[in-house]
Amino acid sequence: xxxxxxxxxxxxxxxxxxxPKQSCPLSTACITARRQRLGTLRAFTAALDALxxxxxxxxxxxxxxxxxxxxxxxxxxxxxx
Numbered sequence: 001x002x003x004x005x006x007x008x009x010x011x012x013x014x015x016x017x018x019x020p021k022q023s024c025p026l027s028t029a030c031i032t033a034r035r036q037r038l039g040t041l042r043a044f045t046a047a048l049d050a051l052x053x054x055x056x057x058x059x060x061x062x063x064x065x066x067x068x069x070x071x072x073x074x075x076x077x078x079x080x081x
Contacts, residue, residue, distance in 0.1 A: 037077070044073035 047070035054062030 040073060040077045044070060044077055047073050 047066055051063060051066035051070055054066050
C-alpha cells in the first residue's frame with residue numbers, strides 16, 4: 001500500500017512540476033532546473049516513506065519529524081521556479 005501511495009504522489013508531483021518537452025529546450029539551465037526538481041521530489045517521497053515507517057512503528061516523535069520533512073520538501077517542490 002505504501003509503495004502505491006508513494007508512486008501515485010511521485011506521478012502527480014512530476015506532472016505538476018515538469019513542463020512539457022516542447023516548452024523547455026535542452027539548455028543547460030533547463031536540465032539543471034529539472035534535476036533540482038527531481039531531487040526535491042525524491043526528498044518528498046523519502047519523507048513520505050519515513051512517515052509511513054514511523055506511523056507503522058507507532059513512533060509519534062518520528063511521525064512528527066517525518067511530517068515536518070514532508071512539509072518542507074513539498075513547499076520546496078511547489079515554490080521552486
